[in-house]
Structure formats: structure tokens, C-alpha cells
Amino acid sequence: MMMKFEEKHEGSERFVGKSQPYLGEKHQANWKPGANGKAEASVKQEANGNCDMPRQSLNTYSWQEIQKHNQKADQWLVINRKVYDVTAWANRHPGGRRVLNHCAGEDATDVFRAMHPNLDIVQLYLKPLLIGELAPGEPSQERNKNSQLMEDFQELRRKLEAMNMFNTNLGFFFLHLAQILILEALAWLMLWYFGSGWPITIFISFLLTISQAQSSFLQHDAGHLSIFKQSKWNHLMHKFVMGHLKGMSRNLWNHEHFQHHVKPNIDSKDPDVDLSPLFLLGDVQPVEIGKKKIKFINYEKQHLYFYMVVLPFFMPIYANMESMRVMYIRRFWGDFAWVCSFYIRYFITFSPFYGIFGTMCLIYLVKSLESPWIVFVTQMSHIPMKMSREENQDWLSTQVLATCNVEQSIFNDWFTGHLNFQIEHHLFPTMPRHNYHKVAPLVRSLCAKHGLQYVNKPLLEAFGDIGRALKKSAALWMDAYYETWKHDAECQT
Incomplete structure (x- = not known):
């Protein structure tokens, strides 16, 4: 889910939603995934060409040295004990430069494997970036990580x-x-046969709302490239569903959602939980803000205005306006064309019955009805869970501590688009969702072996936990805020 409420600018680089574009501009010009059948071939040709360059013998590095290279202008990664300098590649990374920066100076073996369904192409690009390997005496991962857990x-x-x-x-x-x-x-067909009376309008709005919500889940599948073996068909499916059926930017979703998967619930690295100053989340951020005596909004009521503001207005107002803004700023004209096809289809279909203004009202109504559905489903598995600063934990712990599951049933599976298996989805993003229930017992067993809590709760309880988590964070902020004021007043007297 793309929930962010501010924009930053750093130097001469323009960040969209605090982030770099999904594709670097140079990369967009040279390689557009799924644009034609020659895309993957050009990738291999370029990579093979780079691999023909002479390379010095590989150096060996310690973890202490590698961990120093964790800045935007100096990024090293370790994958399967090999050390890669991805600094120059970052701007061209299809998942966005910030994804690489989030993992700089770390062992990225598991995240690399999790996020790339087609390793053949990626391995070719890694070859010219190889600069060395871990020294023989160094462990395969940082010393603070549990090697047995990672091996399991x-x-x-x-x-x-x-x-x-x-x-x-x-x-x-x-x-x-x-x-x-x-x-x-x-x-x-119902509109054509029965006319545009209020009862029929309400019913068709209900049908279109279900269609929009289920389109959200289908584009999520296509965005993770788990449907087809050839990525070009996934890209085409994603463009069709996200652009034509939903009317939103595919590139923006990709760029933000990949960050969310790599560092879920990590402050400043997961766009989905970067909601300040509108919301304060977790146990740490509210206390820090409270001690600084910051009160942009009455955070004591944040659990209430979540229901009053975010639920009805997120999809029709924020998400759509942010999508339009980013497409214009970043010149995602391909996305813009697909989005235009969404509105053209709606106006051709419904304007003969409702007129131009009435059709716009219908779109707004459908998006408003879809909004609480999508917000609840996407946030019920994250907001109640652990929010933290960067701790550089192993992949399994990072994902399990930041996510939870909702009990399986036919309705829950359909209503959530199988995102009730959020733990399995985060551990294996490229796994098709129809296999999550088969994998869940094995994941639960592994978590039990290593003492990780595998949270699985009823659907309505998961919905309610969003408000309870927001209320708890508000209470932490309030205690820190008023205690700081009280302390400062006593010091002055």
C-alpha cells in the first residue's frame, strides 16, 4: 500500500514520495521491461559485453570493511560470499536505487534471491559489478546474525x-x-437493461467495487512477476490491470512496494509506514516525537481520524492524486496512456446513462467504497506489528516480526486476495499465492524451531488491531509529550 504524506528534495535530485523513480531515466531509455521481445536479449548482450572487460584478480574483504560502504554514493553488497560494488548501477536498478541503498554494507543473499524471479538475467548483470569476496576467515553473514537460522x-x-x-x-x-x-x-448490462435509477446505481457500484478491489490483488500478483515465466508477459499484465482496470501508475507502485518488502516496518526505509506527521506508529517514534514536544496534530485522536479520514479518502483522493502527480513529474507517459484508457473506458460505458459529471461521481463512489477494503487488508498485517529502526536482522526475522497472518477460510482468502498469508508472501514474494497455504505449516515449524512468534489471528480481530495499535502509540506519545512539558516547567521554576 502506498501511504505517504510528504515529499522531500535532496540537492539537485528530485525524489518522488521520498524515493527515486522506479527506473533510472537512462535505464528507461535503454531497456523497458516487457516493451518488446528484444528486452531480455539486450540485457544479456549488454551484460555479456561488460563481462568481456578485463578484470583484476579478486580482492578479499572483512565484514568491518564492507560495512563502511553503506552510503548513497558508496554501496557494496554481499551475495553468496561475493562482494559487489553497485554504486554506479543503482540509478539503473529496475527496483529503484533506494532498494539497493537500504541493503548497502550488508549480506543481501536472501533478499536478492527473494526479489528476483529470473536469476539468469540478474546474474549476468552482477558479473561486471563483482569486486571481491569475503576473506576465508569471515562468516558468510554479519556476526550479529544467527547463521543456523539463515542456513535453515x-x-x-x-x-x-x-x-x-x-x-x-x-x-x-x-x-x-x-x-x-x-x-x-x-x-x-444491468445498467443498460434496467436503467440508471438509484437502486441499480447502488448495485452496480457494489459490483464495480468488488472488481476494483480484486483488480488490486491481481495487479499485486503481476507486480511480483509470479504469473508467467517470461517477464514481458507479467509486465504487460501488470500494465493492463494496474493502468487499464484500476487507473493508477504501475511504476510508482513497483518502486514503493519493493522497498516495503525489502525493509518492512523499518523507519525511513519502508514507505508504507512513513506516515508522519499525520500518524505516529510503533513504540519508538511516538516517544521520540513526544520528548521533542512536537504536536502537529492531536495524536491522542489518531485512531479516530484513521477511520474518519484515511478509510474513505485514501483511494479516491490521496492514491489517485499521488499517482497523477508522479506520472507527470517523472514523465511516466506509458503509465499515463494506460490510465487514460481506464477513464476513456468508463466514460464510453457509463456517460450515456449518467453524463460526464455523473460518471465522475460514479468513479469517485466506487473508489470510496474500495478504499476501506484495501486499507484494512494491507494494513492489518503491519501496523499492529513491530516498528523499528534498522537492526540489520536476517531475512526470516525481519519479515516475521513485521508481519502477521489472518486465519484461512474460503472467504478470507478471496476477500484479502490471499494476503491473509502475509508472512509467507513476505518471505517468498515471487511465490504464486495459491501455494501459500501449502507452505504455511513449514514456515510455522521453522519459526517455532528458532523461537520466532508466528502470529495468526481472526479477520475481525486483525481489523480491530489497527485501531488498537494506533491508540497505543498515541498514548505513548501523550505520556512523553506531557512528561517533557512537566519536566521543563519544573526546571524553570
Whole structure:
């Protein structure tokens, strides 16, 4: 979910939503994923060309040396004990430069494997970035990490790959797409047959709301490239669903969502929890803000204005306006064309019955009804969980501590788009969602072995935990805020 409420500028570089664009401009010009069948071939040619360059013998490095290279202008990563300098590549990284910066100076083996479904192309690009390897006496990961836990998780992934858990059932996703298209066709047919009276308008709004919400879940699948084996078809599917069916920017979603997956619930690294000054989250941030005597808003009531403001207005106001703004600023004209096709389709379909203004009202109504659905589903698994500063934990701990599951049922699976299995999704982002329930027992067992709490709760309890978590954070802020004022007053007297 893309929930951010401010924009920063650093130097001459313009950040969109505190972040770099999904693709560096040079990279966009030279390689547009999914634009044509030649994209992957050009990648391999360029990478192979770079690999032909002469290279000096590899150096060896200690973790102490590697961890110094964690700045925007100096970024090293370790993957499978190999050391890579990704500084020059960062601007061209398809997932955005900030994703690399978030992992700079760290072992990125598990995150690298988790986020890249097509390793053949990525491995080719890694070759010219290779500068060395870990010294023979160095462990494969930082010393603060549990090596046995990481080894067990990697063994689990190998087991799941052998079980074909990353293979996609195309029929599942085509049935999901058919559901969306049938709902939209049914809404138009009912309007054409029964007319545009209020009862029919309410009913077709209900059908279109379901279509929009389910489109959100389908574009999420396509965004993680888990549907087709060839990425160009995933890109095309993502453009169609996100742009044509939902009317929003695909590039913006990709760029922000990848950051969320790499560093979930990490302050300043996960855009989804960077909600200040409107909201204060977790146990640490509210206390820090309170001790500084900062009160932009009456945070004591943040759990109330979450329901009053965010739920109804997030999708129709913030998300859509942010999408339009970013497409214009970053010149995502391809996204803009797909979004235009969404509005053209709606006006062709509904303006004969409602007129131009009435059709705009219908779109707003549908987005307003969709908004609480999407906000609840995306936030119920994160806001109640641990929020922290960067602790550089292993992949398994990072994901499990920041996410929770919702109990499985036919309705819950459909209503959440299988995001009720948020733990499994975060551990294996490229796994098709129809396999999450098969993997969950193995993940739960691994968590139990290493003492990690595997949280699984009822749906309504998960909804309520959002408000309870916001109320708890507000109470922490209030205590720190008034205690600081009291202390300062006593010191003055």
C-alpha cells in the first residue's frame, strides 16, 4: 500500500514520495521491461559485453570493511560470499536505487534471491559489478546474525523449490481475471437493461467495487512477476490491470512496494509506514516525537481520524492524486496512456446513462467504497506489528516480526486476495499465492524451531488491531509529550 504524506528534495535530485523513480531515466531509455521481445536479449548482450572487460584478480574483504560502504554514493553488497560494488548501477536498478541503498554494507543473499524471479538475467548483470569476496576467515553473514537460522531458511527455500511451490497455475489467475471482467460486464448490462435509477446505481457500484478491489490483488500478483515465466508477459499484465482496470501508475507502485518488502516496518526505509506527521506508529517514534514536544496534530485522536479520514479518502483522493502527480513529474507517459484508457473506458460505458459529471461521481463512489477494503487488508498485517529502526536482522526475522497472518477460510482468502498469508508472501514474494497455504505449516515449524512468534489471528480481530495499535502509540506519545512539558516547567521554576 502506498501511504505517504510528504515529499522531500535532496540537492539537485528530485525524489518522488521520498524515493527515486522506479527506473533510472537512462535505464528507461535503454531497456523497458516487457516493451518488446528484444528486452531480455539486450540485457544479456549488454551484460555479456561488460563481462568481456578485463578484470583484476579478486580482492578479499572483512565484514568491518564492507560495512563502511553503506552510503548513497558508496554501496557494496554481499551475495553468496561475493562482494559487489553497485554504486554506479543503482540509478539503473529496475527496483529503484533506494532498494539497493537500504541493503548497502550488508549480506543481501536472501533478499536478492527473494526479489528476483529470473536469476539468469540478474546474474549476468552482477558479473561486471563483482569486486571481491569475503576473506576465508569471515562468516558468510554479519556476526550479529544467527547463521543456523539463515542456513535453515535457505534449506527451506531449496525444499520449496524442489516441491515446485514457485510454479504458477495459470488457470487460477485467468479465472481471477475472468471474475473481474465478468463483474464489470454485468454492471454495464444491468445498467443498460434496467436503467440508471438509484437502486441499480447502488448495485452496480457494489459490483464495480468488488472488481476494483480484486483488480488490486491481481495487479499485486503481476507486480511480483509470479504469473508467467517470461517477464514481458507479467509486465504487460501488470500494465493492463494496474493502468487499464484500476487507473493508477504501475511504476510508482513497483518502486514503493519493493522497498516495503525489502525493509518492512523499518523507519525511513519502508514507505508504507512513513506516515508522519499525520500518524505516529510503533513504540519508538511516538516517544521520540513526544520528548521533542512536537504536536502537529492531536495524536491522542489518531485512531479516530484513521477511520474518519484515511478509510474513505485514501483511494479516491490521496492514491489517485499521488499517482497523477508522479506520472507527470517523472514523465511516466506509458503509465499515463494506460490510465487514460481506464477513464476513456468508463466514460464510453457509463456517460450515456449518467453524463460526464455523473460518471465522475460514479468513479469517485466506487473508489470510496474500495478504499476501506484495501486499507484494512494491507494494513492489518503491519501496523499492529513491530516498528523499528534498522537492526540489520536476517531475512526470516525481519519479515516475521513485521508481519502477521489472518486465519484461512474460503472467504478470507478471496476477500484479502490471499494476503491473509502475509508472512509467507513476505518471505517468498515471487511465490504464486495459491501455494501459500501449502507452505504455511513449514514456515510455522521453522519459526517455532528458532523461537520466532508466528502470529495468526481472526479477520475481525486483525481489523480491530489497527485501531488498537494506533491508540497505543498515541498514548505513548501523550505520556512523553506531557512528561517533557512537566519536566521543563519544573526546571524553570
